[in-house]
Amino acid sequence: MARPPARTPSTLRTPNAKAILEALARRGPLTRAQLMHQTGLSRGAVAPSLRSLESRDLIVSAGTASPSGEHAAKGPAAMRVALNPRLGFAVAVHLDHHDAHVALVDATGAVRAEAHAPLSAAYDRLDVITALIEECTGGVAPLHAAVVAAPGIVTRDGEIRDDSGPDGGAFRAALAERVGCPVRIENDVSLAALAELAGELxxxxxxxxxxxxxxxxxxxxxxxxxxxxxxxxxxxxxxxxxxxxxxxxxxxxxxxxxxxxxxxxxxxxxxxxxxxxxxxxxxxxxxxxxxxxxxxxxxxxxxxxxxxxxxxxxxxxxxxxxxxxxxxxxxxxxxxxxxxxxxxxxxAFGREAPLVGAVHEATVELQAALFSPDDRKH
Missing domain, CATH: 3.30.420.40 (ATPase, nucleotide binding domain)
Known part of the structure; x- marks a missing residue:
């Protein structure tokens, strides 16, 4: 897997560029006319922002759209643009008492790779999770966020309270050190509910x-x-x-x-x-x-x-x-x-609901890291 392009903070700090990136993340590939409708920006504001984003490999061409669609540009066809799927990655992790499941997510919310393995008392779950993440990333894709669905009580500061007692946030801190990005721990049932909240229900x-x-x-x-x-x-x-x-x-x-x-x-x-x-x-x-x-x-x-x-x-x-x-x-x-x-x-998601919720939240965390880097520092 190739290394994603580096971010350019000065570009992402531009409100127009940020609005375009967020619209593409929210709606998928769009034409210029559709971007104008989604962002409220004028044609004169959209065009230079697209050129800047494209020159930095933050967006890519996504083919043409039919002119008959709502807000489509006039003419035989209109070119669409989309987020570069290699813009950045996050991981979603689902832990239960028996298995660990990892999904690699790009900035569009698409799952790019998955891996899972059994858990047992003989293996450190940190070792298992780290190995699965490396399997998904190929060891070269940098991560911007990780969201973990875990059983047991999870406090607001990421402390897990299970049959072994509270861990004082040690698991989150150790995993963050290993994967080199911020880690968010959530109760698995809570993430299942967030999956439903983001879905049709x-x-x-x-x-x-x-x-x-x-x-x-x-x-x-x-x-x-x-x-x-x-x-x-x-x-x-x-x-x-x-x-x-x-x-x-x-x-x-x-x-x-x-x-x-x-x-x-x-x-x-x-x-x-x-x-x-x-x-x-x-x-x-x-x-x-x-x-x-x-x-x-x-x-x-x-x-x-x-x-x-x-x-x-x-x-x-x-x-x-x-x-x-x-x-x-x-x-x-x-x-x-x-x-x-x-x-x-x-x-709507059956037994995969916690992982689906983790994928959704990992996408949200990734987009926040990519589109609002300055906001996350404060």
Missing amino acids: GTQHSSFALLLLDGGLGAAFVLDGVLRRGASGMAGEVQYLPQTPLPLGAPVVGEVVTADLASGVGRDPSLPLLAHLEAAATGDPAAHSMISEIARRLTVVAGTVSLVIDPGIFVLAGLAAHPVMFDAIQHAAQAWEERLPLRFTTS
Whole structure:
């Protein structure tokens, strides 16, 4: 992979050039007429800015556009320009308890390379992530930003709090030193919610709650178009919400709960939840009984959340979006319909939602680094 062209800060400080770059990042390839419409700049302002950007390899030719489109230039065809995809790169990282997945992102938001590897107690996750990033970049592409989706509580200053306790921001600092760029750590469920907010659902709902079921249960809350993390990053830790008949402090769902429920109905407790869902889909009555109980618990969680923040709609992600689980949750919610109506939909991104959110946020961070370098210094 060739090295991206160097940035020219004096060019990027020009308001007209910045407006053009942001429009190209937002809308993709555009003609001059379309750039004038998107930026509000005159033809006399757009033309010299394009020449300057093109001379520095910040934009490239992107073919011609049909003259029949909205705001298209008159004539047989109009030339389009686009961001140079080699302008700069960022990485998105998704960590869970078993795997690490890395995606290399360019300034247009396109994923240029991906790599993944298993995680185990025998390997340092920093070593695994660094190796995956080097695999994606070829070791030569400079990075401007990294966004990491991680399980556990993540504080505003990037400290991860998991089963090993708080890390004091050590993981973020160590990764930033290795990759040579700023690193942002976010809770994986929060990034899944940001993916939905940036997608079609976000255009229809400014407030929603996302429930992600995988190894455990996590939630994220978007209210009035803003992700709400809470004062210490604990917003969304619904795994231990009290509910009858569970004892206080008992997990609502999770691997241990799945194993216990499986044992109670005579199914193999070593099987993962996905295997039980697939068995229920084929009509296995024991598996169906298990899923019904898990769905009941998830519905109680949704009802509790709804009474507190009234999100309007719940987005089910991970295994909660499995068709069998979704139907079971819908059925359980019918019992509450008259007293507390609950609306559910499934994630547009399935189990990839945290990575999709990390890719989107990495693109935002990259564009901010490239288009507003001075602003980020203050």
